[in-house]
Amino acid sequence: MTTTRPAGAASTDERTPGLQGALGAVLGRARWRRGLLLRRAGALALLLLAAVLAVRPSASDAVEVVVAARDLAPGRVIAPGDLTVRTWPSDVVPSGAVATGVAEGRVLAGALRAGEPVTDLRLAGPALAAAAAGVPDAAGVPVRLADADVAALLSPGTRVDVVTAAPAGGAPTVLAAAAVVLTVLEPGAGPAGSSTRGRLALVALPRDLATRVAAASLSDQVAVTLR
Structure with a gap:
């Protein structure tokens, strides 16, 4: 027996390519958006890394600084145990910072907090x-x-x-x-x-x-x- 198809009705075979094309377009747009997000996230991560590297000093920019090991009162003759050495970025080291051998045995003119660098203007001289x-x-x-x-x-x-x-x-x-x-x-x-x-x-x-x-x-x- 022959089945008569109504006029204007599309067969399943005719509808399938259209559905596949629409589904492919949707999936393609989703993959494109996912790729765009991944590229943007990667670019943001690179920018953050560059900012961190720009702010953090390199090993060659770090210097040793003599600082007070404890709170020190003015008028004190500095003893070796009063000092310690810390590594600081070179761009924050104050001018006039002195070495350990220069500070020991000198009279401290002003009070120093623990961790404060020793400079020539803190020593009587x-x-x-x-x-x-x-x-x-x-x-x-x-x-x-x-x-x-x-x-x-x-x-x-x-x-x-x-x-x-x-x-x-x-x-x-x-x-x-x-x-x-x-x-x-x-x-x-x-x-x-x-x-x-x-x-x-x-x-x-x-x-x-x-x-x-x-x-x-x-x-x-x-x-x-x-x-």
Whole structure:
């Protein structure tokens, strides 16, 4: 028996190619979108990697820096155990950072927190004296403080006048005006036996005045007055 197909109706064989084509198009678009997402994710990962590499210093840019191993008070004579070495990126190392051998045995002019780098301006010496006095030829001069109460009033940056004791019936002599205190040494930080003769204050002066004060302190009693 012959089956009559209605006019305009498509056979299954005729519909199949159309369905396959539509399904293929859908799958093709899905693969294309998936590939696009993968390419974008790969590009983003490469950008992130490049940013990390740009920010992180290379091994050749890392340097060793001397830092405080513990909190240190001003006036302390630095001992080997007070320091340690850390590796820092070279672009964040402060200018004037010193080596271990330079810092040991020096007097610390300002307090240091643990992990803080040691620089030349934290150590009593020519660089700090020049910066404090404002003249390139400045020098640090030790002044013996017989009165412990006066030592307690002094701190780095304090300005004082250095005077000699008044002779009988006379007035004291001002050896140097407006000297800048660099630091006051801790008790017992000076030479052996010095703790019984008062604490030492280091003051910054132009070199000619520094020489005058140093010479006077050898024979005369020297004191400071706060400005």
